[in-house]
Amino acid sequence: MPELPEVEVVRRGLVNWVRGRTIHAVEVLDPRSIRRHALGVEDFMGNLEGATVSDVVRRGKFLWMPLLDATAPLPDNPEEPRVPGVALMAHLGMSGQLLMQDAGVPDEKHLKVRFRLSPREGMPDQLRFVDQRIFGGLFVTTLISTDDGGPGGLAESPLPLIAEEAAHIARDPLDPSFSFDLFYQRLRKRRTGLKRALLDQGLVSGIGNIYADEALWRAKLHYARPTDTLRRGEAQRVLDSAREVMLDALAAGGTSFDSLYVNVNGASGYFDRSLNAYGRQGEPCRRCAAAGIHAIIRREQFMNRSSHTCPVCQPRPRNGRW
DNA sequence: CATTCGTCCTGATAGC
DNA sequence: TGCTATCAGGACGAAT
Incomplete structure (x- = not known):
């Protein structure tokens, strides 16, 4: 994808x-x-x-x-x-x-x-x-x-x-001209869940279902977290996470540059190795396991898409406010 | 205005 | 075995 x-x-x-x-x-x-x-x-x-x-x-x-x-x-x-x-x-x-x-x-x-x-x-x-x-x-x-x-x-x-x-598409997190201040300002005005915002190409571009789940996992944030309660540091964390995971994937996809065809499956080799949330339902959360905690990645429907979270390190927000 | 939902499409897979 | 149902997902336009 x-x-x-x-x-x-x-x-x-x-x-x-x-x-x-x-x-x-x-x-x-x-x-x-x-x-x-x-x-x-x-x-x-x-x-x-x-x-x-x-x-x-x-x-x-x-x-x-x-x-x-x-x-x-x-x-x-x-x-x-x-x-x-x-x-x-x-x-x-x-x-x-x-x-x-x-x-x-x-x-x-x-x-x-x-x-x-x-x-x-x-x-x-x-x-x-x-x-x-x-x-x-x-x-x-x-x-x-x-x-x-x-x-x-x-x-x-x-x-x-x-x-x-x-023209209506926002810049992506890897773009040198990406403005975090503008992103955060617009994010806070929304009344929706964090993952929905990450997938909105008019707010920040390039993120799809896989990298949204990965970025949220890395940032230890839940997909349903209301955007209008996000603190600046949390928004920075999820954006940094998205940038990191996409840079890793880009590096993995780069191995096929000299092939005769233009590889669109840059993620194929990457999937197996580096994904921590997407597609790992039923398997242990690697971060929790490293800390000696037993936690199983869970798959749920959100926006008619599957969302993968760790119930321990990405707890669901209660009453919207933290 | 912002937000959410239905739609497009095919192939793999599950269930009967 | 062979059928049908289900699912996957990005982006847009319609509906709320």
């Missing part, structure tokens, strides 16, 4: 394969994967064919490739850089993958969209979007100017442009 670390692994891998290459042809094998593109599949393809990918950037779990349009007039001054006006947007959803493949590689079972790129020595010619559950999708969006320094999210040199469809 791609959350921030997995999407960042994809971004880092992809940028080296596609930057500066032109999209020669687009093949949509399943129109359901073209989401939110109001003008339809034909328009989607028309926007992309002949365009050149200038970068791969990210905000939260949204990933996009700014495009230089070959049909747009060149700037009067040749020294002036060309500025992309639209971008190919991708969200991986639950099961989306962006893979670089040689033309001879058989189609994946759930191949949804194929992009044929201008040839480049030593590089695969196809970018493929593969998605089993179709929660992810692709579309073309316009780029709008932003005064906050661009997409961020560990991108190297983002233009001060953001995909319109990602």
